[in-house]
Amino acid sequence: MTPNLTYVLVVGVLFAAGVTLLLERSLTRILMGVVLLGNGANLLLLTGGRAGGPPIVGTTPEEEMSDPLPQAMVLTAIVITLGMTAFLLALSYRSWHLNGHDEVQDDVEDRRIMDLAERDEGPGTADEQTAGEPGEDDDPVPTPSGADAGRAG
Numbered sequence: 001m002t003p004n005l006t007y008v009l010v011v012g013v014l015f016a017a018g019v020t021l022l023l024e025r026s027l028t029r030i031l032m033g034v035v036l037l038g039n040g041a042n043l044l045l046l047t048g049g050r051a052g053g054p055p056i057v058g059t060t061p062e063e064e065m066s067d068p069l070p071q072a073m074v075l076t077a078i079v080i081t082l083g084m085t086a087f088l089l090a091l092s093y094r095s096w097h098l099n100g101h102d103e104v105q106d107d108v109e110d111r112r113i114m115d116l117a118e119r120d121e122g123p124g125t126a127d128e129q130t131a132g133e134p135g136e137d138d139d140p141v142p143t144p145s146g147a148d149a150g151r152a153g
Contacts, residue, residue: 007047014040027092027102034088038081045073 014036021033049070053060096102 003047007043011040011044011047014043025104027088027095027104030104031085031088031092035081035085038077038084042074042077042081045070045077 018033018035018037018040021029021036024030024033049067052066053064055065055068055071092102
C-alpha cells in the first residue's frame, strides 16, 4: 500500500511543529509539542495499516480485511499520550503555583560547566594545537612514595 501524500505531509508537519515546540522554554509549549508529536505518531501508525473492511471474522472476507495491528497500536499510543499529557499538565500547574511562571530555568551546574568549557577552549582550536606521541607527557605521573606504596597493593 502506498500512503496518501496528504497524510505524509500532515505527519511531517505535526512532527516538525512538535519538535519545534519541545525546544521552547515554556512548559505550556512543551506540553503542546508532546501532544502534537503524539498525534503525529498516531497518524503515522494509522496510515501504515492497509485500508479495507472491518477485521471481524465471518463478516468480511480475509482478502478485504484491514490489518488490526495498527489500529491496536494507535489505541495504545492514544492512552500513552493521554497519560504523558496529564503528567506534564500536572507538572506545569505545580510549577505555575510555585514560581508564578511556566518558564524552564537554567540549571546552575550546567551553566557553570558550560562557562568552564568556554573558558578552557581559549583562542586556538584543536586543529592548531599539536599533540605529541603517547607517552611524551610534559608532566609524568608521579609514582607513590614509600609510605603510600605499601597501602596501594
